[in-house]
Amino acid sequence: MHEVRVVLPGHLRTIAKVTGEVAVAVGAPVTQRAVLDALEADLPALRGLIRDRATGRRRPFVRFFACEEDLSHEDPDAALPDRVSRGEEPFIVLGAMAGG
């Protein structure tokens, strides 16, 4: 199992009643889907807030970053960077920039 670090935006930390980074245990291969499945299993309050309930797809204004790359549009079943699966870099979930 890999221990993956996940950074959540403030709103989701509040909903999930956690502070700071979250660590989730993920089996190989470490993918977006596997990380989010593990995250939602550990923190069920997050179900439907990162991925749409009906389609399972990333919500339009949610972004996934890691290792200074935008992984939002990557295949959810593609392997995440090795540094994420080794716990050296976090998998970052955030709300897209918006405003005026």
Next chain:
Amino acid sequence: MAGTRVLVGTRKGAFILTSDERRQEWTVSEPLFAGWEVYHVKGSPLDPDRIYASQSGGWFGQVIQRSDDGGLTWRTVDNDFTYDGVPGEHQWYDGTLRPWSFTRVWHLEPSVHDAETVYAGVEDAALFRSTDGGTSWSELSGLRQHDTGPQWQPGAGGMCLHTVLEHPTDPDRLYVAISAAGVFRSTDGGGSWRPINKGLRSSEIPDEDREVGHCVHRIDLHPAKPDVLYMQKHWDVMRSDDGGDSWHEVSGNLPSDFGFPIAVHAHEPETVYVVPIRSDETHYPPDGRLRVYRSRTGGGTWEALTRGLPQEHCYVNVLRDAMAVDRHPSCGIYFGTTGGQVYASSDSGDTWAPIVRDLPAVLSVEVQTLA
């Protein structure tokens, strides 16, 4: 001493306003669910400690919050509002058909018959019910799957199911209102539904008295006369004396019959309140004067209630879920504005005063009368 708890949903969080029965001094809570749109907060009529809140936003979607201690602490409950079966299609603004797609919960209606039952009216229009305090939801899909469903279309605010009314003594009898489809009634506990819009005329649709397509903004009833229904339609204030089988207009002498909320006095079934808005093009009060209108004759004849309300330079709106009445012996009336004010009257509307002036835009106001 008896108490009063006003539950306010806004564009940027929820607030709880508390007072005693005199309703002169108020305590305003810190923001709850700060930064989120809170379309509705409502307490159970059977258990005032049980409160539900609909928390939503464009980034992270829908959250349902529940409190079991009168709003002191909250926990998330189920937010899975997946439509039953394969969603059909409804009219879109441009006349094309578009699949039903969940956006948010507009309205939560805790049951008057069972403390663990609560209804959720959602956009795109559908009715869900939980019988376990929000732990799980099931769609009452006979409504959305009605033959007229493909004719339903969104109003400017979206295709929302915004009103759920229960008959006070017959748990099988339910009313819902949808913008812009109209009013629907079930007599079998929500299993099957039929539109009850006879008598409505809407110039916004090609066939003015069509079975569905009417932009009903809000309906209300008094438990002592449950076959009398009152409606604020997009334009027109309407009344039914036969449980919705037919409607007739009671706009009477209102300065404008456009508006959003309508509410019935707690102790007088023929006393009704509306807030006239100049038009659907402006969404603010006529002449810049914020006036609640009261009818003591079940509609038709209306009097302006102005004492304590701004009578110049006022250009706020009052949304459909943003007016409520308490059940104290001297009935209290409350409403919130898109300018962030919450006004209260503790004398059936004769005089008004703001409880709070500078909240985010108010989406909903409910009140609990505490023993």
